[in-house]
Amino acid sequence: MSETEAALLTAARKAALNAYAPYSHxxxxxxxxxxDGRIYTGCNVENASYGLTVCAERNAFFHAIAEGCRRFTALALTAERPVPPCGACRQVLAELCPPKMPILLGALDAATPVTRTTLGALFPDPFAL
Ligand SMILES: [Zn+2]
Incomplete structure (x- = not known):
């Protein structure tokens, strides 16, 4: 694993600690x-009206867009156990990232093995206008 990938996983683990997840925990x-070389983080933010919940990945993307960055080269996602992005997030990824972009799936416990995949492997046929 590269130094950059390790930094991404560390940043994702740190962001997860700020998650607002009183319903799912x-x-x-x-x-x-x-x-641009910057790391943009996000965490999941839940709501009592469940449909208003926003995933960590989408928060990271919206954070980056608000900061003026629109092209991305890697994503790290961490949770209690490694999980892939949900379908809605995969569609957002497809809008903004190349299919070969690496995606690292890790756990909050850094000792858990990290799974490496790509957007194209997770979501080969996105909706497009
Ligand atoms: Zn999602």
Whole structure:
């Protein structure tokens, strides 16, 4: 694993600790590497009206967009156990990232093995206009 990938996983684990997850108690953190070299983080934010909940990955993307970054080169996602992005997040990823972009799936416990995949493997046929 590269130094950059390790930094992404660390940032994602740190973001997960800020998750607002009083309903699921499932904390998720995301760290997105922008083409500008910056790391943009996000965590899941739940709501009593469940449909208003926003995933960690989408929060990271929206954070990056608000900061002016629109091209990305890697994503790390961490949770209590490694989980892939949900379908809605995969569609957002497809809008903003190349299919070969690496995605690292890790756990909050750094000793848990990290799974490496790509957007194209997770979501080969996105909706597009
Ligand atoms: Zn999601």
């Amino acid at each position: 499932f904390r998720v953190g995301a760290a997105l590497l922008g083409e």
